[in-house]
Amino acid sequence: MKFNFNILYGLIITLILASCATVVRPDGGPKDITPPVPKAYHPENGSMNMQSKKVVIKFDEYILLKKLTQQLVVSPPMPKKPEISISGKNLVIELPDSLRENTTYTIFFGDAIVNFKENLPVHNFEYHFSTGNVLDSLMLKGFAIKSFNNTAYEELFVMLYKSMDDSVLYKEKPYYLTKTEKNGDFYLDNLAPGKYQIFALKDANRNYIYDQDDEEVAFGDSLVIPYHHSVFEPDTANSKKKIDKPKDIPLYVFHPNAKETKLLNNKDLPPLKELFVFNRGVGDFKIMPLDFISDTIWHYEVYGQKRDSITTFFMGLKQDTINIALWDGGQALDTLEIVLQKKKKKKFISKRELKKLEKEKEKNKLNKSKTKIEKKISYKDNIRSSFPFFSEIEMRFKVPLNEYDASRIHIYRVVDTLLFPFKSESWISDTINFMRIRVRARFDEREHYRMIVQNDCFFDIYHSTNDSIVRNFTTTEMREYGSLALEVKYDEKHPLIIQLLNAKNAVIREDFISKSKKINYPYLKEGKYKIKAIVDLNDNGKWDTGDFVNRIQPEKVYFVTKTLNIRANWDTEHIWTIKD
DSSP states (O other): OOOOHHHHHHHHHHHHHHHHOOOOOOSOOOOOOOOOOEEEEESOTTBSSOOOSEEEEEESSOEEEOSHHHHOEEESOOSSOOEEEEETTEEEEEOOSOOOTTOEEEEEEETOEEETTTOOBOTTEEEEEESSSOOOOEEEEEEEEETTTOOBOOSOEEEEESOOOTTHHHHOOOSEEEEOOTTSEEEEEEEOSSOBEEEEEOOTTSSSSOOOTTOOEEEOSSOBOOEEGGGGSOOSSOTTOOOOOOOOEEEEEBOOOOSSOOEEEEEEOSSSEEEEEESSOOSSEEEEESSOOOSSOOEEEEEOTTSSEEEEEEOSOOOSEEEEEEEETTEEEEEEEEESSOOOOOOOOOHHHHHHHHHHHHHHHHTGGGOOOOOBOOEEEOOOSEEOTTOOEEEEESSOEEEEOGGGEEEEEEETTEEEEEOOEEEESOTTTOOEEEEEOOOOTTOEEEEEEOTTOEEETTOOBOOOEEEEEEEOOGGGOEEEEEEEEEOOSSOEEEEEEOTTOOEEEEEEESSOEEEEEEEEOSEEEEEEEEEOTTOSSSOOOOBTTTTBOOOOEEEOSSOEEEOTTOEEEEEEEEOO
């Protein structure tokens, strides 16, 4: 019998491959959409007379901790934070020594506990216990919003204090605390009876103390008293009985004005320009030279809208660098070295080239009086090929103007190839910084126009001027716009600032009213708009933040509850009743 070695060889290879193969679970299967569920507590959740220093909570699946440091809140604070760890399906809590007697503690995990597979969180998970024979069961709830725009404030500490000291937020950690949710809501559970001061704090350094200028804060107008959950349950014995449910506590978060002016940043903006940024608006700002003396005006300041930023233009200085001191009133802010001109790298020049340069220099000296200014003024305008017939032309300059000649600005109506002079007027609209010119004319709809600005019309502080400017445009038609008639009704206690905002929350128009009034917006581009009202308590024409030291709330703002959709060639009416 003849043996087939090919068959034997094939069997050996098959056995080797089979022995090397690894059995794995097939991929796929249904996606896990259920978060972990706690199955057992030891000691039980809500235990009293707590003696154990270790808490073990068993879940129905393997778990992980995600962003625990940011989400863990212990209320009231313990002498040391508890140690939290994971062991398979178990959450292990190691409690510190020296807990307060007869105190109900809540350990709030937020969404830090997630399952192993999909990172699905156990939403707002918490464990609570009492070191005494009573488990406190009262509660408070409310919401925190940013005071300037009424948007929800997430991840904000809400704090309760038993102390009635006005400065307690500066000195002591809270007795109870919690965090706001994504929608700004907050809940404080397991509270003891009593009266409390309530605050909210964006605790930048997480020490539960208000000790930094950049920390946002909020405070309640009055003391708060916790209540029992049962106040929200219907009275089954008397269904007709009206129950006065506690109102949610509003907390309006604001950034207080800094106590002292500080320079936050400065930046070189070559050539001959420096930007200074401060933590608040400056008052009497001054720049003092430290290493030079000048008999002429050597700097010019342009202030930002809130005076918390200043752009300084330096003039007539030949130095590459200067040393200066910044002052705000009687307060010294900083000393700085400012680079005016970057030093040019030395370049090798032959004797022949040097003689040529010297000849050109002498020639320029002789023709100095005839030499025309080469540096041209830099500007932008709002003219486009299609220009709103009701608008004014605006020219914005990068450097403040020293002078301009209004007689050198002309508007013409264009008919075929002919130009017909069109009545117009121009003026400096920015009387503080001298960087904007406006041109007004009564344009007709759907007509062709040309603006001509003759050369040497504008001169800036560096004596730069302009070449002749020619801008062509065609005006729009009325039917391209929608209109809005807004009737504002309110109790007339304080003046209101009514702002029309576009979809990007930019202020399109601002009106000041002291009583109920109808406001007309005749020329609105098609799109979505918002209406905002500011209660101008001090009648200064702007929104003012709060004052924590003197317990003055920020000025209230209101919004029309729905976005207004404006359509072209369509009139919209809206009645807005504001209840302060």
